[in-house]
Amino acid sequence: MDIIRDVVDPKRNINQTKFQECLGWFEQMMSSPYREMITVFRMQEENFKDIDRAILHGLLQAKSLTDKIDKQLNLALNWNRCDIAREEIITAERRTKWQEASLEGNMMTALIDNRPDFVELFLQHVIHLDKFLTIERLNSLYQKVIYSKQSIDGRTSTIDILRTRLESYQLKGITRGDECRFLLRRVGKVIQELTFHEYDRYYKEEKFVLKEQDKQDTESVPMTTSTNCKEDEFECPDQHLFLWAVLLNRREMAKIFWQRLTIGNIGSALFAGRILKALSRHAEIEEELTLYYDLTNHADEFEDLAIGVMDNCYEDDKKMSKLALVRKLTDWGGTTCFSIAYAAEQMKFIEHDCCQTKLQRVWKGNVQIHSYKQWIAYVFAAIFPFIIPFMTFLTKDYQVEYQEEENKESKKVETYKELSRWDKLKNVLRWKSNYKPGKGSEIRRVGGRPDDVTLWEGMGYYYKAPMSKFFFNIFLYVVLLFLFSWFILTDLRPASEENSPSVVEWIVIAWVATLIIEEFRQIHSKDPKSAFYRVLSWASDAWNIFDFLMFLFFIISIILRFTLSTEKFYRARIFYCVTLMLFYFRLLHMGFVQKDIGPKIIMIFKMLKDLMYFLVILIIFILSFGIASEAILYPNMEPDIRVFFKSIYKPYWQLYGELFLEEIEGLTDNATCYEDPRYVERCPETEQYPWVAPVLTAIYMLISNILLINLLIAMFSFTFQKVQEKSETIWRFYRYELINEYYDRPALAPPLIIFNHMYRFCKWSYMKYELKSELNKEKQEQKKADVIKKHETKMSHCLRVRLDDRLEDYLNGFEKKHMENYFIKKNQEYAKSWESTVTSSGDRIDKMSNDMEEMRELIGVSGKQETTQVKPPTGEQRQSIHSTTPNDEMATQIGQLTTKVSQMENKMDEMVNQNGQLTTKVAQIENKMDKILEMLEKSLSLKTESEC
Numbered sequence: 001m002d003i004i005r006d007v008v009d010p011k012r013n014i015n016q017t018k019f020q021e022c023l024g025w026f027e028q029m030m031s032s033p034y035r036e037m038i039t040v041f042r043m044q045e046e047n048f049k050d051i052d053r054a055i056l057h058g059l060l061q062a063k064s065l066t067d068k069i070d071k072q073l074n075l076a077l078n079w080n081r082c083d084i085a086r087e088e089i090i091t092a093e094r095r096t097k098w099q100e101a102s103l104e105g106n107m108m109t110a111l112i113d114n115r116p117d118f119v120e121l122f123l124q125h126v127i128h129l130d131k132f133l134t135i136e137r138l139n140s141l142y143q144k145v146i147y148s149k150q151s152i153d154g155r156t157s158t159i160d161i162l163r164t165r166l167e168s169y170q171l172k173g174i175t176r177g178d179e180c181r182f183l184l185r186r187v188g189k190v191i192q193e194l195t196f197h198e199y200d201r202y203y204k205e206e207k208f209v210l211k212e213q214d215k216q217d218t219e220s221v222p223m224t225t226s227t228n229c230k231e232d233e234f235e236c237p238d239q240h241l242f243l244w245a246v247l248l249n250r251r252e253m254a255k256i257f258w259q260r261l262t263i264g265n266i267g268s269a270l271f272a273g274r275i276l277k278a279l280s281r282h283a284e285i286e287e288e289l290t291l292y293y294d295l296t297n298h299a300d301e302f303e304d305l306a307i308g309v310m311d312n313c314y315e316d317d318k319k320m321s322k323l324a325l326v327r328k329l330t331d332w333g334g335t336t337c338f339s340i341a342y343a344a345e346q347m348k349f350i351e352h353d354c355c356q357t358k359l360q361r362v363w364k365g366n367v368q369i370h371s372y373k374q375w376i377a378y379v380f381a382a383i384f385p386f387i388i389p390f391m392t393f394l395t396k397d398y399q400v401e402y403q404e405e406e407n408k409e410s411k412k413v414e415t416y417k418e419l420s421r422w423d424k425l426k427n428v429l430r431w432k433s434n435y436k437p438g439k440g441s442e443i444r445r446v447g448g449r450p451d452d453v454t455l456w457e458g459m460g461y462y463y464k465a466p467m468s469k470f471f472f473n474i475f476l477y478v479v480l481l482f483l484f485s486w487f488i489l490t491d492l493r494p495a496s497e498e499n500s501p502s503v504v505e506w507i508v509i510a511w512v513a514t515l516i517i518e519e520f521r522q523i524h525s526k527d528p529k530s531a532f533y534r535v536l537s538w539a540s541d542a543w544n545i546f547d548f549l550m551f552l553f554f555i556i557s558i559i560l561r562f563t564l565s566t567e568k569f570y571r572a573r574i575f576y577c578v579t580l581m582l583f584y585f586r587l588l589h590m591g592f593v594q595k596d597i598g599p600k601i602i603m604i605f606k607m608l609k610d611l612m613y614f615l616v617i618l619i620i621f622i623l624s625f626g627i628a629s630e631a632i633l634y635p636n637m638e639p640d641i642r643v644f645f646k647s648i649y650k651p652y653w654q655l656y657g658e659l660f661l662e663e664i665e666g667l668t669d670n671a672t673c674y675e676d677p678r679y680v681e682r683c684p685e686t687e688q689y690p691w692v693a694p695v696l697t698a699i700y701m702l703i704s705n706i707l708l709i710n711l712l713i714a715m716f717s718f719t720f721q722k723v724q725e726k727s728e729t730i731w732r733f734y735r736y737e738l739i740n741e742y743y744d745r746p747a748l749a750p751p752l753i754i755f756n757h758m759y760r761f762c763k764w765s766y767m768k769y770e771l772k773s774e775l776n777k778e779k780q781e782q783k784k785a786d787v788i789k790k791h792e793t794k795m796s797h798c799l800r801v802r803l804d805d806r807l808e809d810y811l812n813g814f815e816k817k818h819m820e821n822y823f824i825k826k827n828q829e830y831a832k833s834w835e836s837t838v839t840s841s842g843d844r845i846d847k848m849s850n851d852m853e854e855m856r857e858l859i860g861v862s863g864k865q866e867t868t869q870v871k872p873p874t875g876e877q878r879q880s881i882h883s884t885t886p887n888d889e890m891a892t893q894i895g896q897l898t899t900k901v902s903q904m905e906n907k908m909d910e911m912v913n914q915n916g917q918l919t920t921k922v923a924q925i926e927n928k929m930d931k932i933l934e935m936l937e938k939s940l941s942l943k944t945e946s947e948c
Contacts, residue, residue: 069094073106073118082117090125104132111241112144114152116252123260133237135184139210141244142187143180156294158249161282165190184208191243194278195271197533198343199333202243207233236263239331246272249279249291251298258305262812263331265819266313266324267340269306271332273299274344303346306337308826312818314354322358324811328802336800338736339527347726347733356732362799363739365465368392368443381462382471389446393453393461466742472749473742474590480750481587484508484580492576494569495562509558514750516551517757519544525744541737542605543589550582592731592738599727602734603720610715618708625700626651632693633663633684654697655704664693743799851903 069089076085107127110118123129145152146162153159169186179186188203234240238260245254254272261268280295313321325337332340341349349355369378374391381387446458453461462468487504494500501509522544526534538544557579560572588604591597626647630637637643650660663684684693723730746756803811 070103070106073103074109077106077109077113077115077118080115082115082121085118086121090121103127104137107132108137108140111141111253112152114250114253116250116256119253120256123256129237129241129260130234133241134233135208136210138234138240138244139180139183141241142183145248153249155288155290156249158247158279158283158291158295161279161286162190162247165193165282181210187247191247191275194275195333196278196343196528196537197530198339198527198537199335236261236331239263239268242268242272243275246275247279249276249295249298251301254302255305258302259819259823262816264324264329264812265815266306266309267329267332267337269302269309270337270340270344270346270349271329273302273306273346274340276302277344299344303349305822306346306349307352308822309815309819310349310352310354312822312825313815314352316818317814318354318357320811320814321354322361323801323803324815325355325358326799326801327808327811328800330808335527338740338799342733342736342740345733347729350736351729351732355736359736359739362743363465363467365467366393366395366461367465367467368394382468382475385459388458388462389455391458391462392443392445393458395444395453460747463747466739466745469742469745469747469749470590470593470738473745476749476751477587477590480508480511481580481583483511484583488573488576488580492573494564494566496566501561511751512551512554514754514757518745518750518753519547519551521757522741522744546582546586550579550586553579553582589738592734595731598731598734599723602727602730603723606719606723607716610719611712614708614712614715618704621700621704621708622648622651625696629664629693629696632696635685651700651704654701655709659697659701661694664697665690740799 072089073085076082076089103122103126107119107122109115110122146159146166148159166183166186169189184203185208188201188208192199192201238257242254242257242261245257258265258268258272276295276299280292280299283289283292283295310321313324328334328336338350338355340346341355367378368391369375377387377391381391444453446453446455463472483504487502487508491500491502491504523534523538526537528534528537539548553575557572557575560575561569564572588601591601626649627644629650630643630647650658650663654660746753746760748756
């Protein structure tokens with residue numbers, strides 16, 4: 001390479017010795033028996049930057065590689081030149097060769113080495129995932145990437161996190177060498193942990209445990225040879241490779257498999273964001289900030305993809321889009337898009353118009369409220385139930401009617417259930433013309449006609465609406481607070497006295513007991529499968545922690561109330577009063593339903609967090625000043641634990657303006673000292689150092705009242721501004737949890753809710769008895785599934801619904817169609833932006849050329865004027881030549897020329913910068929050429945050795 005540079009470089013004189021050496025080198029190559037391996041690369045005809053393309057093209061022309069598609073693809077994979085593979089290997093002319101070849105090893109290499117372009121190429125032309133992906137290959141993909149010695153993805157790799165989590169799930173009775181056999185089971189546990197055990201664990205079946213023979217096969221060579229493929233081991237192979245790419249934080253690879261999914265693209269994107277955010281929390285704990293930000297951005301990208309697909313779906317069919325939000329995603333653990341988005345804190349998705357309109361519909365239930373008259377009727381119906389028959393109701397959520405007759409085509413239905421997912425999607429596209437959407441929500445009144453709603457149904461619609469439950473709960477909760485306050489203020493006496501506790505207190509105790517039972521019901525109804533994670537999921541909400549403290553104080557108050565004597569009964573009274581305060585604070589949760597109050601409550605909680613951090617700093621200053629000043633004013637005090645509390649008494653209240661100057665300056669007498677309860681039964685000693693305590697007080701007041709208080713105000717202002725900017729988004733996000741809570745609540749409010757609990761318990765016991773009566777376990781599971789499906793499909797305007805197979809497949813096709821439309825629109829927008837950039841650049845070039853021409857004309861005109869208008873001055877002109885001013889027109893022309901020259905100078909500077917960038921790129925190309933020549937020499941040497 002140095003010889004070629006010395007010969008080619010025109011700035012240097014040709015070294016004759018090196019020139020002769022170079023010619024000898026070429027003569028030796030031309031006379032060698034491997035002359036046919038030489039490929040001529042004409043630098044005058046080809047682009048210099050594609051010299052590696054020419055070298056790779058020459059290598060592909062070798063006889064030993066001409067008929068071996070897999071080796072050619074391996075060479076292109078090693079050079080990472082997918083364009084060459086697309087143009088010269090996977091071509092239409094060589095279709096028969098690459099269709100007959102076994103390229104599963106190349107696909108494995110592309111997956112492991114993170115070559116998304118090659119993976120996309122193979123999926124388009126060569127590989128069928130239904131035949132390619134087996135349990136052994138999936139196990140090998142996890143094993144070879146996670147346990148590799150070198151990380152391909154660099155600092156954005158999640159291998160260390162996954163390796164740590166996998167090691168924490170060591171299965172009992174498994175030796176160290178057999179861990180790879182159970183790798184998929186452990187991966188399933190990691191996914192379950194990242195999703196907070198809200199979904200069924202993946203890979204828990206026995207078939208995902210490799211046998212000894214399969215283990216040896218995966219450890220040998222799955223990269224270059226094809227294994228015996230067992231077709232249809234995975235119902236949706238794209239889903240498993242999508243999860244694999246998401247867990248490894250491979251963006252382009254995950255996006256490729258996400259676009260191929262047929263199980264709901266919106267829910268899949270949200271699920272990926274959930275996993276990525278869980279991984280980002282682990283990275284934040286380990287202080288890997290680069291990985292943390294990369295995972296967070298990756299999660300935001302999937303959230304944006306879900307929003308983009310939802311936009312297109314909502315523009316086409318609003319009702320089907322809303323149905324897609326609440327349907328149970330059977331392939332993602334039976335959860336919904338709403339629950340995934342809320343668990344992952346994907347606020348932008350929940351803020352979407354489709355989500356908010358659906359939540360508003362769920363909030364109102366089957367009651368139709370669109371005008372002020374309907375609002376007035378709804379409010380007064382709570383007081384006067386006889387108004388309910390005059391209200392209107394929506395009796396249908398959304399129905400799908402098929403023009404096909406199921407009885408006549410029962411055979412088609414059976415064969416339809418046996419089809420694969422892609423065939424089902426094709427069928428969906430075929431019978432889309434036969435698909436007829438229902439009329440939507442039908443408005444009906446209470447009456448005696450066949451289509452009317454009965455009075456009992458109307459009352460059920462009214463009282464089961466989440467909005468009705470909410471208002472009834474508020475009303476009865478205010479009644480509870482009134483009764484609680486009443487007996488604390490008027491009739492709270494020790495249990496030893498007569499008529500104690502009072503009737504009102506017994507009512508309050510029973511009332512709160514129903515609230516506690518409701519909290520247990522909420523814990524039981526959480527999504528996680530295990531009881532431990534249900535409690536953790538319930539405790540993840542701050543309001544539930546508040547409820548726990550509130551009920552704990554109430555139970556302690558009752559225990560103290562019945563156990564303490566008359567002399568110590570004041571302790572029970574104190575606990576009762578604190579409990580009442582907490583019950584009043586609980587009313588703040590009701591404010592989340594209001595658009596203006598909700599963000600303010602969120603600001604209060606955010607500021608409380610700031611206040612906690614501020615108190616840590618403040619306590620340091622209070623303790624330092626309080627103990628120092630107390631030791632100076634009252635040396636050698638009596639040993640007592642209360643000394644510390646007395647030390648912080650003065651500095652704390654000095655924050656609010658109580659300075660205690662008389663005590664600090666020693667202006668008190670003996671009578672004042674012993675009568676004032678704040679003093680420690682003695683006067684302050686300030687005779688020896690009267691100036692020390694006032695100086696310390698001044699320094700403390702300067703730091704606390706000026707510096708720290710203003711710091712707290714600045715923190716509050718920053719928090720307020722941050723929440724205020726996205727107050728609408730935050731309020732809409734937390735509003736979902738409130739609606740979800742009252743959607744799941746029984747129709748009756750506490751204390752009447754106890755009747756709902758009794759009814760549900762009896763119903764649950766009856767179902768258990770029925771299931772136990774079935775001897776066959778399969779029949780038990782089928783019966784249980786039928787009961788759940790019957791219950792879920794009958795619910796109208798719900799947050800969770802289980803669809804039949806055909807409607808679910810139609811929704812999958814509906815989302816996939818609009819996912820493709822989303823990318824088409826995105827590509828069109830990108831093309832338009834690029835076209836506008838090119839157009840603006842062309843306009844700038846035209847303007848620059850016009851400016852140059854104008855400058856030439858102006859310079860030519862000004863030169864002619866100067867030559868023609870120069871005359872010998874007269875005597876008067878000589879006297880006034882210094883007093884005359886130049887021509888105004890000439891001055892303006894000179895100013896224009898100056899500005900244009902400055903513009904041209906700026907443009908020349910830009911061109912110089914671009915020239916510098918080109919120089920650096922040329923240097924990079926030279927370095928690449930060095931590496932390419934080294935690789936060429938190695939390949940030639942290997943070729944000669946193999947042929948020898």
